[in-house]
Amino acid sequence: LGTNQKFDDAFTFIFEKTEHGWVWAHAYQFDSDTATFIVECSEQTWAAFGFGAMSQQESIAVCERIFEKHLGGHALMTNANHIRGSAWINFPRVLCERWSYKNLALMGDAAASAHFSIGSGTKLALESAVALAEYVETEPDLDAAFRRYEDARRTE
Structure with missing residues:
Protein backbone atom coordinates (compact mmCIF):
# COMPACT_ATOMS: atom_id res chain seq x y z
CA LEU A 1 0.00 0.00 0.00
CA GLY A 2 0.95 3.63 -0.24
CA THR A 3 -0.20 6.98 1.08
CA ASN A 4 0.48 10.66 0.59
CA GLN A 5 1.02 11.02 4.35
CA LYS A 6 4.63 11.98 5.08
CA PHE A 7 6.86 9.61 7.06
CA ASP A 8 10.20 11.39 7.20
CA ASP A 9 12.02 8.91 9.44
CA ALA A 10 13.90 6.12 7.68
CA PHE A 11 11.30 3.67 8.98
CA THR A 12 8.19 4.32 11.01
CA PHE A 13 6.74 1.36 12.88
CA ILE A 14 3.13 1.71 14.01
CA PHE A 15 1.31 -0.73 16.31
CA GLU A 16 -2.44 -0.65 16.93
CA LYS A 17 -4.32 -2.92 19.30
CA THR A 18 -7.76 -3.69 17.85
CA GLU A 19 -10.76 -5.71 18.98
CA HIS A 20 -9.36 -8.64 16.96
CA GLY A 21 -5.70 -8.36 17.97
CA TRP A 22 -2.61 -6.38 17.07
CA VAL A 23 -2.16 -4.87 13.60
CA TRP A 24 1.06 -3.11 12.70
CA ALA A 25 2.50 -1.13 9.82
CA HIS A 26 5.93 -0.30 8.44
CA ALA A 27 5.94 3.08 6.71
CA TYR A 28 8.72 4.84 4.85
CA GLN A 29 8.95 7.64 2.33
CA PHE A 30 9.07 6.35 -1.26
CA ASP A 31 9.42 9.71 -2.99
CA SER A 32 8.70 13.32 -2.07
CA ASP A 33 4.92 12.80 -2.25
CA THR A 34 4.36 9.12 -1.47
CA ALA A 35 5.15 6.73 1.36
CA THR A 36 5.06 2.95 1.31
CA PHE A 37 2.71 1.60 3.99
CA ILE A 38 2.96 -2.14 4.69
CA VAL A 39 0.32 -3.61 6.99
CA GLU A 40 0.79 -6.87 8.91
CA CYS A 41 -1.09 -8.92 11.48
CA SER A 42 -1.16 -12.44 12.85
CA GLU A 43 -3.10 -15.12 11.03
CA GLN A 44 -5.62 -15.18 13.89
CA THR A 45 -6.19 -11.42 13.65
CA TRP A 46 -6.47 -11.63 9.85
CA ALA A 47 -9.15 -14.34 10.16
CA ALA A 48 -11.04 -12.49 12.92
CA PHE A 49 -11.30 -9.37 10.74
CA GLY A 50 -12.49 -11.50 7.82
CA PHE A 51 -9.88 -10.03 5.47
CA GLY A 52 -9.94 -13.20 3.35
CA ALA A 53 -13.56 -12.58 2.36
CA MET A 54 -13.08 -8.86 1.67
CA SER A 55 -12.32 -7.15 -1.59
CA GLN A 56 -9.10 -5.20 -1.84
CA GLN A 57 -10.95 -1.91 -1.33
CA GLU A 58 -12.84 -3.27 1.69
CA SER A 59 -9.64 -4.41 3.40
CA ILE A 60 -7.97 -1.07 2.61
CA ALA A 61 -10.93 0.74 4.20
CA VAL A 62 -10.51 -1.36 7.38
CA CYS A 63 -6.78 -0.53 7.45
CA GLU A 64 -7.58 3.17 7.00
CA ARG A 65 -9.84 3.00 10.07
CA ILE A 66 -7.21 1.13 12.09
CA PHE A 67 -4.43 3.61 11.24
CA GLU A 68 -6.59 6.73 10.93
CA LYS A 69 -4.70 8.74 13.56
CA HIS A 70 -1.39 8.07 11.78
CA LEU A 71 -2.57 8.87 8.25
CA GLY A 72 -3.34 12.55 8.86
CA GLY A 73 -6.50 12.45 6.74
CA HIS A 74 -4.72 10.78 3.81
CA ALA A 75 -6.08 7.65 2.16
CA LEU A 76 -4.26 4.38 1.63
CA MET A 77 -3.82 3.49 -2.01
CA THR A 78 -2.68 0.55 -4.07
CA ASN A 79 -1.58 -0.05 -7.62
CA ALA A 80 -1.78 -3.84 -7.26
CA ASN A 81 -4.39 -5.69 -9.26
CA HIS A 82 -4.52 -9.13 -7.68
CA ILE A 83 -6.63 -11.80 -9.35
CA ARG A 84 -7.82 -13.01 -5.96
CA GLY A 85 -8.95 -9.49 -5.06
CA SER A 86 -6.89 -9.21 -1.89
CA ALA A 87 -3.41 -7.78 -1.61
CA TRP A 88 -2.77 -9.77 1.60
CA ILE A 89 0.20 -12.08 1.21
CA ASN A 90 1.67 -14.74 3.48
CA PHE A 91 5.39 -14.19 3.15
CA PRO A 92 7.28 -17.47 3.08
CA ARG A 93 9.75 -18.22 5.82
CA VAL A 94 12.59 -20.43 4.68
CA LEU A 95 14.39 -22.62 7.21
CA CYS A 96 16.84 -25.29 6.11
CA GLU A 97 18.20 -28.08 8.27
CA ARG A 98 21.55 -27.93 6.46
CA TRP A 99 23.00 -25.13 4.38
Missing part, protein backbone atom coordinates in the same frame (compact mmCIF):
# COMPACT_ATOMS: atom_id res chain seq x y z
CA SER A 100 25.40 -27.26 2.35
CA TYR A 101 25.49 -30.43 0.27
CA LYS A 102 28.65 -31.86 -1.23
CA ASN A 103 30.31 -28.78 -2.79
CA LEU A 104 27.22 -26.50 -2.78
CA ALA A 105 26.28 -23.93 -0.15
CA LEU A 106 23.09 -21.96 0.36
CA MET A 107 23.24 -18.23 1.06
CA GLY A 108 20.84 -15.40 1.64
CA ASP A 109 17.12 -16.12 1.41
CA ALA A 110 17.86 -19.61 0.05
CA ALA A 111 19.34 -20.57 3.44
CA ALA A 112 17.07 -18.64 5.79
CA SER A 113 14.78 -15.76 4.99
CA ALA A 114 15.00 -12.50 6.91
CA HIS A 115 11.92 -10.37 7.45
CA PHE A 116 11.49 -8.16 4.41
CA SER A 117 11.10 -5.03 6.52
CA ILE A 118 14.81 -4.93 7.34
CA GLY A 119 15.55 -4.60 3.61
CA SER A 120 18.82 -6.47 3.95
CA GLY A 121 18.43 -9.78 2.10
CA THR A 122 21.16 -9.00 -0.42
CA LYS A 123 23.43 -7.51 2.24
CA LEU A 124 23.09 -10.64 4.39
CA ALA A 125 23.82 -12.89 1.40
CA LEU A 126 26.97 -10.92 0.52
CA GLU A 127 28.16 -11.02 4.12
CA SER A 128 27.62 -14.79 4.08
CA ALA A 129 29.67 -15.06 0.88
CA VAL A 130 32.55 -13.13 2.45
CA ALA A 131 32.43 -15.31 5.56
CA LEU A 132 32.33 -18.54 3.54
CA ALA A 133 35.28 -17.40 1.42
CA GLU A 134 37.28 -16.81 4.60
CA TYR A 135 36.38 -20.25 6.00
CA VAL A 136 37.29 -22.01 2.74
CA GLU A 137 40.72 -20.37 3.04
CA THR A 138 41.28 -21.07 6.74
CA GLU A 139 39.64 -24.45 7.40
CA PRO A 140 41.38 -27.75 6.54
CA ASP A 141 38.66 -28.98 4.16
CA LEU A 142 35.35 -27.99 2.58
CA ASP A 143 33.21 -29.86 5.13
CA ALA A 144 34.91 -27.99 7.99
CA ALA A 145 34.48 -24.69 6.13
CA PHE A 146 30.77 -25.38 5.61
CA ARG A 147 30.29 -26.33 9.28
CA ARG A 148 32.01 -23.15 10.46
CA TYR A 149 30.05 -21.04 7.97
CA GLU A 150 26.73 -22.46 9.11
CA ASP A 151 27.61 -22.22 12.81
CA ALA A 152 28.65 -18.59 12.43
CA ARG A 153 25.90 -17.36 10.11
CA ARG A 154 22.92 -19.31 11.45
CA THR A 155 23.03 -17.42 14.76
CA GLU A 156 22.95 -13.98 13.13
Whole structure:
Protein backbone atom coordinates (compact mmCIF):
# COMPACT_ATOMS: atom_id res chain seq x y z
CA LEU A 1 0.00 0.00 0.00
CA GLY A 2 0.95 3.63 -0.24
CA THR A 3 -0.20 6.98 1.08
CA ASN A 4 0.48 10.66 0.59
CA GLN A 5 1.02 11.02 4.35
CA LYS A 6 4.63 11.98 5.08
CA PHE A 7 6.86 9.61 7.06
CA ASP A 8 10.20 11.39 7.20
CA ASP A 9 12.02 8.91 9.44
CA ALA A 10 13.90 6.12 7.68
CA PHE A 11 11.30 3.67 8.98
CA THR A 12 8.19 4.32 11.01
CA PHE A 13 6.74 1.36 12.88
CA ILE A 14 3.13 1.71 14.01
CA PHE A 15 1.31 -0.73 16.31
CA GLU A 16 -2.44 -0.65 16.93
CA LYS A 17 -4.32 -2.92 19.30
CA THR A 18 -7.76 -3.69 17.85
CA GLU A 19 -10.76 -5.71 18.98
CA HIS A 20 -9.36 -8.64 16.96
CA GLY A 21 -5.70 -8.36 17.97
CA TRP A 22 -2.61 -6.38 17.07
CA VAL A 23 -2.16 -4.87 13.60
CA TRP A 24 1.06 -3.11 12.70
CA ALA A 25 2.50 -1.13 9.82
CA HIS A 26 5.93 -0.30 8.44
CA ALA A 27 5.94 3.08 6.71
CA TYR A 28 8.72 4.84 4.85
CA GLN A 29 8.95 7.64 2.33
CA PHE A 30 9.07 6.35 -1.26
CA ASP A 31 9.42 9.71 -2.99
CA SER A 32 8.70 13.32 -2.07
CA ASP A 33 4.92 12.80 -2.25
CA THR A 34 4.36 9.12 -1.47
CA ALA A 35 5.15 6.73 1.36
CA THR A 36 5.06 2.95 1.31
CA PHE A 37 2.71 1.60 3.99
CA ILE A 38 2.96 -2.14 4.69
CA VAL A 39 0.32 -3.61 6.99
CA GLU A 40 0.79 -6.87 8.91
CA CYS A 41 -1.09 -8.92 11.48
CA SER A 42 -1.16 -12.44 12.85
CA GLU A 43 -3.10 -15.12 11.03
CA GLN A 44 -5.62 -15.18 13.89
CA THR A 45 -6.19 -11.42 13.65
CA TRP A 46 -6.47 -11.63 9.85
CA ALA A 47 -9.15 -14.34 10.16
CA ALA A 48 -11.04 -12.49 12.92
CA PHE A 49 -11.30 -9.37 10.74
CA GLY A 50 -12.49 -11.50 7.82
CA PHE A 51 -9.88 -10.03 5.47
CA GLY A 52 -9.94 -13.20 3.35
CA ALA A 53 -13.56 -12.58 2.36
CA MET A 54 -13.08 -8.86 1.67
CA SER A 55 -12.32 -7.15 -1.59
CA GLN A 56 -9.10 -5.20 -1.84
CA GLN A 57 -10.95 -1.91 -1.33
CA GLU A 58 -12.84 -3.27 1.69
CA SER A 59 -9.64 -4.41 3.40
CA ILE A 60 -7.97 -1.07 2.61
CA ALA A 61 -10.93 0.74 4.20
CA VAL A 62 -10.51 -1.36 7.38
CA CYS A 63 -6.78 -0.53 7.45
CA GLU A 64 -7.58 3.17 7.00
CA ARG A 65 -9.84 3.00 10.07
CA ILE A 66 -7.21 1.13 12.09
CA PHE A 67 -4.43 3.61 11.24
CA GLU A 68 -6.59 6.73 10.93
CA LYS A 69 -4.70 8.74 13.56
CA HIS A 70 -1.39 8.07 11.78
CA LEU A 71 -2.57 8.87 8.25
CA GLY A 72 -3.34 12.55 8.86
CA GLY A 73 -6.50 12.45 6.74
CA HIS A 74 -4.72 10.78 3.81
CA ALA A 75 -6.08 7.65 2.16
CA LEU A 76 -4.26 4.38 1.63
CA MET A 77 -3.82 3.49 -2.01
CA THR A 78 -2.68 0.55 -4.07
CA ASN A 79 -1.58 -0.05 -7.62
CA ALA A 80 -1.78 -3.84 -7.26
CA ASN A 81 -4.39 -5.69 -9.26
CA HIS A 82 -4.52 -9.13 -7.68
CA ILE A 83 -6.63 -11.80 -9.35
CA ARG A 84 -7.82 -13.01 -5.96
CA GLY A 85 -8.95 -9.49 -5.06
CA SER A 86 -6.89 -9.21 -1.89
CA ALA A 87 -3.41 -7.78 -1.61
CA TRP A 88 -2.77 -9.77 1.60
CA ILE A 89 0.20 -12.08 1.21
CA ASN A 90 1.67 -14.74 3.48
CA PHE A 91 5.39 -14.19 3.15
CA PRO A 92 7.28 -17.47 3.08
CA ARG A 93 9.75 -18.22 5.82
CA VAL A 94 12.59 -20.43 4.68
CA LEU A 95 14.39 -22.62 7.21
CA CYS A 96 16.84 -25.29 6.11
CA GLU A 97 18.20 -28.08 8.27
CA ARG A 98 21.55 -27.93 6.46
CA TRP A 99 23.00 -25.13 4.38
CA SER A 100 25.40 -27.26 2.35
CA TYR A 101 25.49 -30.43 0.27
CA LYS A 102 28.65 -31.86 -1.23
CA ASN A 103 30.31 -28.78 -2.79
CA LEU A 104 27.22 -26.50 -2.78
CA ALA A 105 26.28 -23.93 -0.15
CA LEU A 106 23.09 -21.96 0.36
CA MET A 107 23.24 -18.23 1.06
CA GLY A 108 20.84 -15.40 1.64
CA ASP A 109 17.12 -16.12 1.41
CA ALA A 110 17.86 -19.61 0.05
CA ALA A 111 19.34 -20.57 3.44
CA ALA A 112 17.07 -18.64 5.79
CA SER A 113 14.78 -15.76 4.99
CA ALA A 114 15.00 -12.50 6.91
CA HIS A 115 11.92 -10.37 7.45
CA PHE A 116 11.49 -8.16 4.41
CA SER A 117 11.10 -5.03 6.52
CA ILE A 118 14.81 -4.93 7.34
CA GLY A 119 15.55 -4.60 3.61
CA SER A 120 18.82 -6.47 3.95
CA GLY A 121 18.43 -9.78 2.10
CA THR A 122 21.16 -9.00 -0.42
CA LYS A 123 23.43 -7.51 2.24
CA LEU A 124 23.09 -10.64 4.39
CA ALA A 125 23.82 -12.89 1.40
CA LEU A 126 26.97 -10.92 0.52
CA GLU A 127 28.16 -11.02 4.12
CA SER A 128 27.62 -14.79 4.08
CA ALA A 129 29.67 -15.06 0.88
CA VAL A 130 32.55 -13.13 2.45
CA ALA A 131 32.43 -15.31 5.56
CA LEU A 132 32.33 -18.54 3.54
CA ALA A 133 35.28 -17.40 1.42
CA GLU A 134 37.28 -16.81 4.60
CA TYR A 135 36.38 -20.25 6.00
CA VAL A 136 37.29 -22.01 2.74
CA GLU A 137 40.72 -20.37 3.04
CA THR A 138 41.28 -21.07 6.74
CA GLU A 139 39.64 -24.45 7.40
CA PRO A 140 41.38 -27.75 6.54
CA ASP A 141 38.66 -28.98 4.16
CA LEU A 142 35.35 -27.99 2.58
CA ASP A 143 33.21 -29.86 5.13
CA ALA A 144 34.91 -27.99 7.99
CA ALA A 145 34.48 -24.69 6.13
CA PHE A 146 30.77 -25.38 5.61
CA ARG A 147 30.29 -26.33 9.28
CA ARG A 148 32.01 -23.15 10.46
CA TYR A 149 30.05 -21.04 7.97
CA GLU A 150 26.73 -22.46 9.11
CA ASP A 151 27.61 -22.22 12.81
CA ALA A 152 28.65 -18.59 12.43
CA ARG A 153 25.90 -17.36 10.11
CA ARG A 154 22.92 -19.31 11.45
CA THR A 155 23.03 -17.42 14.76
CA GLU A 156 22.95 -13.98 13.13
